[in-house]
Amino acid sequence: MxxxxxxxxxxxxxxxxxxxxxxxxxxxxxxxxxxxxxxxxxxxxxxxxxxxxxxxxxxxxxxxxxxxxxxxxxxxxxxxxxxxxxxxxxxxxHSPEDVVDGRRKLLVFSEALASLSPELRRAFVMKRVDGLKFDQIATRLNVSKSTVEKRVAKAMALCEEYIRSQGIEPAEFGIRSKRGRTGGRKRIARFGSKATQDKNEV
The missing domain is CATH 1.10.1740 (Rna Polymerase Sigma Factor; Chain: A)
Structure with missing residues (x-):
């Protein structure tokens, strides 16, 4: 935490x-x-x-x-x-209700992020906030690319779980932690948008 x-x-x-x-x-x-x-x-x-x-x-x-x-x-x-x-x-x-709702969602997401372990939070922020590629994150953290991918995916899943526990649907944040395969390639959700492939990362 x-x-x-x-x-x-x-x-x-x-x-x-x-x-x-x-x-x-x-x-x-x-x-x-x-x-x-x-x-x-x-x-x-x-x-x-x-x-x-x-x-x-x-x-x-x-x-x-x-x-x-x-x-x-x-x-x-x-x-x-x-x-x-x-x-x-x-x-x-924006109505006052919209402003209050937005603040609450921001608080809930921040709490979700804060509840992660330092390792998961660091990888998540580097990927979703700083916009770094998995290879770049792996180099900075001195871990394998696979480890970074797993940490980001786990962070997404835990954030989704926390947000849902607060009565908010993760979809409102654009969060989808589930991973599937299309043409043998992994797909990891991007924050605030639909899950997309990044051929340079996976």
Whole structure:
């Protein structure tokens, strides 16, 4: 499990208390608490976090201060200049429900990724986030190409299982962990799109 996720679970109440010093609205506290985890986890994907609990509490304070300042600045802008009227006239605007749903899905996916072992998470991120080929990942991790393929496939399967346990269909994220064969070639799902073959990777 991710050290940041573990620290977040252990320190969640402390994090919420920090946020509550600046925000009194329960919904704001919930949103910022989730953002604290997402911010910390994003950092962990790129570098080792030695003191995750300390980091999360610091992020909680900084985000709370920034959000408070943002709201203060927002109230000083005139309605005409802020474009508030366009919210009611532009049908392309996302509804509050869509925004909340999107945040929840992002949180669930991040938790799924954070629950993976470091080896699986590293291979998955290199492939799906950094867009590296299996050969490149194998070289960087000093393992075989086959090992990388297996790690990515297992990571996909575990993410799918976690996401489904939270009441969300993995298909909403474009996740399909099952592997089949077409013409004797393996097919591994790409994130956010249909499963496709990559002749340079398999």
């Amino acid at each position: 991710s050290r940041v996720l573990q620290a977040y679970k252990e320190q969640e109440q402390a994090i919420r208390r920090v946020i509550a010093k600046y925000r009194s609205n329960i919904a704001d506290i919930d949103d910022l608490a989730h953002e604290v985890f997402l911010t910390g986890f994003a950092l962990e994907l790129r570098e080792e976090i030695r003191k995750p609990a300390h980091l999360l509490l610091r992020i909680a304070k900084n985000l709370s201060i920034n959000e408070t300042q943002r709201k203060i600045n927002t109230t000083t802008v005139s309605i005409e200049d802020s474009g508030v009227l366009s919210v009611y006239t532009d049908e392309r605007q």
